[in-house]
Amino acid sequence: MFVAWRDLRFAKGRFALMGAVVVLITLLVGLLSGLTAGLARDNTVAITSLPADRLAFAPPPDGQDVSFTNSTVGESAWRDWAKQPGVRSAEPIGIRTVNGSAGDRTVAVAAFGVGPAAKIAPESGKLGPGRVVLSAKAADELNTGVGDTVRLGPLDEKVAAVEGDAMYSHQPVVWTSLDDWQKLGHSGTSKAEQATVIALTGHAGADYAAGDRVAGTRSVPLADSLSALASYQAENGSLQLMRGFLFAISALVVGAFFTVWTIQRSGDIAVLKALGASTPYLLKDALGQAVAMLSVGTLLGTGIATLAGALIGRTVPFVLESATLLVPALVMITLGITGAALSIRRITAVDPLTALGSAR
Amino acid sequence: MTLAMTDVTLTYPDGDQPRLTALDTVSLEVAAGRLVAVVGPSGSGKSSLLAVAATLVTPDAGKVVVDGTETAGLSPAEKAELRRERIGIVFQQPNLLPSLTAAEQLQVMAHLSGRRPRETRSRALDLLDAVGLAGKADRRPHQLSGGQRQRINIARALMNEPAVMLVDEPTSALDHERGAAVLDLLGGLARERGVATVLVTHDRSHLKAAHAILTMTDGILTP
Ligand SMILES: Nc1ncnc2c1ncn2[C@@H]1O[C@H](COP(=O)(O)OP(=O)(O)OP(=O)(O)O)[C@@H](O)[C@H]1O
Ligand SMILES: [Mg+2]
Numbered sequence: 001m002f003v004a005w006r007d008l009r010f011a012k013g014r015f016a017l018m019g020a021v022v023v024l025i026t027l028l029v030g031l032l033s034g035l036t037a038g039l040a041r042d043n044t045v046a047i048t049s050l051p052a053d054r055l056a057f058a059p060p061p062d063g064q065d066v067s068f069t070n071s072t073v074g075e076s077a078w079r080d081w082a083k084q085p086g087v088r089s090a091e092p093i094g095i096r097t098v099n100g101s102a103g104d105r106t107v108a109v110a111a112f113g114v115g116p117a118a119k120i121a122p123e124s125g126k127l128g129p130g131r132v133v134l135s136a137k138a139a140d141e142l143n144t145g146v147g148d149t150v151r152l153g154p155l156d157e158k159v160a161a162v163e164g165d166a167m168y169s170h171q172p173v174v175w176t177s178l179d180d181w182q183k184l185g186h187s188g189t190s191k192a193e194q195a196t197v198i199a200l201t202g203h204a205g206a207d208y209a210a211g212d213r214v215a216g217t218r219s220v221p222l223a224d225s226l227s228a229l230a231s232y233q234a235e236n237g238s239l240q241l242m243r244g245f246l247f248a249i250s251a252l253v254v255g256a257f258f259t260v261w262t263i264q265r266s267g268d269i270a271v272l273k274a275l276g277a278s279t280p281y282l283l284k285d286a287l288g289q290a291v292a293m294l295s296v297g298t299l300l301g302t303g304i305a306t307l308a309g310a311l312i313g314r315t316v317p318f319v320l321e322s323a324t325l326l327v328p329a330l331v332m333i334t335l336g337i338t339g340a341a342l343s344i345r346r347i348t349a350v351d352p353l354t355a356l357g358s359a360r
Numbered sequence: 361m362t363l364a365m366t367d368v369t370l371t372y373p374d375g376d377q378p379r380l381t382a383l384d385t386v387s388l389e390v391a392a393g394r395l396v397a398v399v400g401p402s403g404s405g406k407s408s409l410l411a412v413a414a415t416l417v418t419p420d421a422g423k424v425v426v427d428g429t430e431t432a433g434l435s436p437a438e439k440a441e442l443r444r445e446r447i448g449i450v451f452q453q454p455n456l457l458p459s460l461t462a463a464e465q466l467q468v469m470a471h472l473s474g475r476r477p478r479e480t481r482s483r484a485l486d487l488l489d490a491v492g493l494a495g496k497a498d499r500r501p502h503q504l505s506g507g508q509r510q511r512i513n514i515a516r517a518l519m520n521e522p523a524v525m526l527v528d529e530p531t532s533a534l535d536h537e538r539g540a541a542v543l544d545l546l547g548g549l550a551r552e553r554g555v556a557t558v559l560v561t562h563d564r565s566h567l568k569a570a571h572a573i574l575t576m577t578d579g580i581l582t583p
Contacts, residue, residue: 011459274451
């Protein structure tokens with residue numbers, strides 16, 4: 001990197017400008033990644049952390065996918081599931097958005113109704129008629145603690161425990177007994193026991209297709225069930241698209257910069273070749289320069305994103321983890337190097353003969 | 361012979377015309393420490409001669425031996441190695457790298473052949489001294505005059521102790537007096553260091569330093 005280092009210092013302005021672009025794009029990607037992960041967490045963590053292998057939904061109408069909003073399963077369904085060979089447990093979960101209020105505060109919460117014996121809710125042993133478990137966020141937003149009373153829809157419930165960070169569709173989760181959850185329903189719903197989905201655990205090789213036929217449900221693996229959350233699909237899809245575009249833009253911008261830079265240097269490259277520089281020497285030199293600029297820019301951008309994430313993390317859903325920060329940084333560097341390598345490749349085509357005579 | 365070219369013919373494609381013959385069975389021998397000047401009109405093939413000797417172009421026919429190495433059949437990497445280790449090229453334009461200081465212009469040559477810059481600075485300073493640029497080692501090209509740049513161009517060609525030096529109209533960018541000074545310097549250095557030198561010029565007025573003067577006309581070299 002004899003020449004490359006000196007070029008970096010000599011053409012400070014140009015490289016600083018390009019470096020600043022890399023810093024800004026990395027910062028943006030870092031913030032977006034943290035935010036995407038944060039929003040996804042607030043949207044889905046109550047589902048993804050369920051102790052279940054699969055979720056069984058009510059079968060959707062033809063041509064549609066399963067959906068939490070449109071799913072209602074009856075008691076017979078989870079009884080049928082529990083009898084299926086290979087299925088260890090089949091626990092109903094009722095999910096419904098209701099207003100929770102305590103004192104002068106009213107907050108939309110996701111009421112998760114579960115069987116107290118099911119061990120799905122944290123501190124599930126403390127659930128019961130008139131007793132609920134609040135997620136930390138719910139307790140915080142309602143400004144209540146253990147022993148206080150909260151009003152959930154038409155019911156007054158006592159807070160038996162505050163535990164966990166479950167969120168569903170950006171609403172904090174309140175765990176209730178399935179019996180209480182039935183009463184949260186809109187008037188006119190049937191009297192029979194109902195739930196939204198059934199959480200299934202089973203042994204390897206359990207025949208879920210047979211279970212679905214018997215119970216009249218449609219079961220999907222837990223991870224796939226996120227697609228049944230309409231809000232998550234739309235939100236996550238558009239954020240990932242933005243991230244993808246940022247990656248593509250950065251690769252293109254870096255590639256364009258090094259293309260112009262390499263063309264500008266082609267006279268110098270011809271001279272170096274005529275003086276006896278091998279092509280690998282020149283490629284290494286130029287690629288080293290790209291790696292140096294990208295690494296410094298990405299490092300700075302990631303550093304700033306980390307700081308910003310730590311600052312806004314309390315008010316905005318933001319996941320500050322190595323995965324959300326380092327992975328985009330690595331992708332940035334990799335894509336940038338790819339872009340640079342493609343443009344630096346033209347070094348091989350420079351003819352040293354052009355350095356001779358007065359052609360330049 | 362340090363540089364020996366025997367019956368070298370070089371043609372270029374020339375549109376739909378028959379190929380253009382730039383060098384027509386040219387033979388040339390230069391011994392160590394000798395300076396041979398090649399003069400001739402524009403377009404006569406002088407630069408082509410140097411390009412062949414510098415392994416930058418492969419001739420259609422003939423044999424080129426540089427410091428005992430026959431150039432035919434060398435791979436591009438081997439040719440590059442031959443250029444950096446055995447051949448010094450002095451360009452018509454100084455062709456300095458804008459980001460390097462005067463000393464670094466020389467040190468880059470040593471770096472190309474794998475030596476560490478720290479170990480080569482004193483040699484670079486000695487050479488700069490020899491071309492009259494003591495004290496200018498840390499200037500960049502834009503802080504130097506045309507004549508000073510041309511001297512760096514010469515010193516750079518000498519950095520790796522070449523056996524052969526190929527010089528293409530080194531004075532075309534300089535005025536009469538400075539041109540004469542550069543040529544004197546070149547002749548002196550070639551003799552002192554035992555370098556076989558081919559000097560191309562179309563200016564006959566400064567050839568006192570040359571041991572032999574050859575004339576190139578339409579690709580044919582005559583004494
Ligand atoms: N790359 C090339 N392709 C085709 N023709 C070429 C090429 N290089 C040189 N020529 C032709 O070969 C002939 C010799 O060119 P060359 O550059 O060797 O002349 P020269 O004696 O160095 O001229 P000058 O004094 O103007 O530098 C010219 O007719 C030129 O047009
Ligand atoms: Mg010429």
